[in-house]
Amino acid sequence: MLEVGGLRKAFGSLVVTDGVSFTVERGAREALIGPNGAGKTTLFNLLSGELKPDAGSIRLAGRDITGLSPDRRVKAGLARSFQRNNLFLDMTVIENLATAVAVRTGESRAFWRSFAGSKGLKARADALAESVGLADRRDALARHLSYGSQRQLEIALALAAEPQLLLLDEPTAGMSPEETRSMQRLIAGLPRTLTLLLIEHDMDVVFEMAERITVLDYGRVLIQGPPATIRGSAIVKQIYFGEAG
Amino acid sequence: MGSRDRLALPVLALLFGGLFAAALVSGAYSLTIVTEIAIFVVFALSVDFLVGYAGLVTFGHAGFMGVGAYAVAYFSHFAGWPVGWAIAMAVALGAVAGIAIGWLVTRVSGVFFIMVTLAVSMMFWAWASKSPKFHRDDGLGGMKRLDLRQFGIDLNDERVFAIACILVAVAVTGVFWWLVRSPFGQTLRAIKQNENRIRAQGCAVQRYKIAAFAIASAAAALAGALHLQNTKFVHPEVAHWIKSGESLIVVIVGGAGTLVGPVIGTFLFFLFHRIVESFTANWQIWMGLLFITIVLLAPEGIYGRLLALTRRRMRETGGGKPDA
Numbered sequence: 222m223l224e225v226g227g228l229r230k231a232f233g234s235l236v237v238t239d240g241v242s243f244t245v246e247r248g249a250r251e252a253l254i255g256p257n258g259a260g261k262t263t264l265f266n267l268l269s270g271e272l273k274p275d276a277g278s279i280r281l282a283g284r285d286i287t288g289l290s291p292d293r294r295v296k297a298g299l300a301r302s303f304q305r306n307n308l309f310l311d312m313t314v315i316e317n318l319a320t321a322v323a324v325r326t327g328e329s330r331a332f333w334r335s336f337a338g339s340k341g342l343k344a345r346a347d348a349l350a351e352s353v354g355l356a357d358r359r360d361a362l363a364r365h366l367s368y369g370s371q372r373q374l375e376i377a378l379a380l381a382a383e384p385q386l387l388l389l390d391e392p393t394a395g396m397s398p399e400e401t402r403s404m405q406r407l408i409a410g411l412p413r414t415l416t417l418l419l420i421e422h423d424m425d426v427v428f429e430m431a432e433r434i435t436v437l438d439y440g441r442v443l444i445q446g447p448p449a450t451i452r453g454s455a456i457v458k459q460i461y462f463g464e465a466g
Numbered sequence: 467m468g469s470r471d472r473l474a475l476p477v478l479a480l481l482f483g484g485l486f487a488a489a490l491v492s493g494a495y496s497l498t499i500v501t502e503i504a505i506f507v508v509f510a511l512s513v514d515f516l517v518g519y520a521g522l523v524t525f526g527h528a529g530f531m532g533v534g535a536y537a538v539a540y541f542s543h544f545a546g547w548p549v550g551w552a553i554a555m556a557v558a559l560g561a562v563a564g565i566a567i568g569w570l571v572t573r574v575s576g577v578f579f580i581m582v583t584l585a586v587s588m589m590f591w592a593w594a595s596k597s598p599k600f601h602r603d604d605g606l607g608g609m610k611r612l613d614l615r616q617f618g619i620d621l622n623d624e625r626v627f628a629i630a631c632i633l634v635a636v637a638v639t640g641v642f643w644w645l646v647r648s649p650f651g652q653t654l655r656a657i658k659q660n661e662n663r664i665r666a667q668g669c670a671v672q673r674y675k676i677a678a679f680a681i682a683s684a685a686a687a688l689a690g691a692l693h694l695q696n697t698k699f700v701h702p703e704v705a706h707w708i709k710s711g712e713s714l715i716v717v718i719v720g721g722a723g724t725l726v727g728p729v730i731g732t733f734l735f736f737l738f739h740r741i742v743e744s745f746t747a748n749w750q751i752w753m754g755l756l757f758i759t760i761v762l763l764a765p766e767g768i769y770g771r772l773l774a775l776t777r778r779r780m781r782e783t784g785g786g787k788p789d790a
């Protein structure tokens with residue numbers, strides 16, 4: 222699904238992504254972990270196109286997307302959620318989602334129809350709200366949602382783009398244990414046709430969700446493998462958990 | 467879905483109805499104000515579409531009014547086209563210029579966007595001020611109005627012309643009403659609220675901005691064409707940055723991002739101007755004080771404040787659905 226080869230990005234003399242190569246299989250649940258400053262979000266920004274790499278290539282479903290703008294990558298099937306909530310705060314939940322659906326379907330170009338009167342947009346927005354557990358908050362302004370609900374809306378917006386590959390940037394960041402569990406259920410319930418790559422700090426979430434884990438440190442891939450291998454790896458314990466081997 | 471603004475239609479009906487009534491009963495002097503208001507409403511709405519909906523704060527939109535006025539002058543006066551075709555051509559040229567300049571200016575944002583739009587419009591102004599064909603900054607008179615006498619309409623009758631301008635203003639308001647309620651208008655709002663997010667949804671943001679710019683430029687060119695029809699005189703002043711500034715003031719004071727706001731702002735601007743002008747030559751000082759007061763008391767503009775107040779009232783009386 223995703224093939225990353227020799228990806229490199231430097232800000233001045235600081236190399237934040239240093240020759241990263243990895244692949245993600247179609248339908249996989251893959252996690253990206255590493256200590257703060259390891260270059261995880263930078264890697265996401267390179268994948269989603271918000272940053273341009275200095276070198277390397279990104280292929281999505283066999284297609285080279287390295288030179289594509291962020292919006293074209295979304296059209297190619299790659300969507301992301303953000304570490305910090307990034308919503309349309311002055312729109313209701315349903316308006317947030319219907320706007321996203323309109324962009325996905327190309328109805329956003331229609332200037333002769335009514336947005337509010339579009340049953341199609343409304344129905345799909347409703348279904349999305351339902352799927353992330355926001356059905357009862359559909360008419361609330363995004364800014365009035367609780368933090369956990371805003372996180373759910375964040376995921377729903379990414380899902381509205383109908384991606385093949387979804388990048389989730391710390392979906393449970395800042396959540397209460399209760400909210401984290403419900404987010405975990407939400408992610409676990411996503412269809413298998415969707416490939417997931419997530420950054421996550423909560424190790425319980427990582428070891429439960431991910432089938433394979435990639436550990437980044439100083440912008441390099443340190444080790445890659447199934448949770449059991451990562452859990453047992455001395456080098457990971459040393460740099461990530463701060464324990465002596 | 468979509469904030470239903472039940473106040474907009476009655477208020478617009480009241481404003482345009484009042485203008486229409488004024489056009490019917492006014493004397494010659496008041497009639498000129500009615501016509502100016504109707505024409506400026508078209509211009510102010512086009513600016514609000516960019517500033518209030520697409521979040522593109524332009525400080526050079528009068529340049530497109532200039533394109534409209536000079537295009538009508540050129541095609542009707544020099545090329546000998548029928549005035550109707552000249553006006554249609556002016557609007558089309560406004561749209562084309564909007565696409566070309568929109569393509570250029572949407573590459574930058576924020577303060578740079580403001581400065582580039584200002585610079586481009588002043589380039590047009592500078593050209594117009596030095597064009598021998600259009601008599602430089604003396605301006606060129608003797609323009610003809612659209613001839614509709616075969617339909618029994620004499621636009622050279624100032625009352626008839628005023629009513630025609632009001633009808634155009636109402637029609638343009640209708641078009642923008644339609645646009646801002648469409649999925650396209652909703653996408654512009656989304657760009658204004660959070661450009662980064664809508665791009666992450668796969669939206670080619672710049673294309674939408676250019677489209678908005680082209681639409682607003684066509685409308686401004688129409689306002690310029692009307693202005694020329696009104697004065698029968700083409701002068702670089704029509705494209706001057708002061709006009710761009712006035713349009714921004716009208717939009718912000720009236721309430722950006724609402725279609726009613728610019729109409730209220732235009733009424734206030736012209737009426738206050740004419741009333742104060744009859745007492746003192748320093749009308750700008752009083753206008754300035756009035757606008758500073760309004761912006762301090764109602765940062766969201768007059769109509770924006772009105773909406774906020776009625777929504778709060780509806781919540782208090784339980785008439786509306788709570789937001790949270």
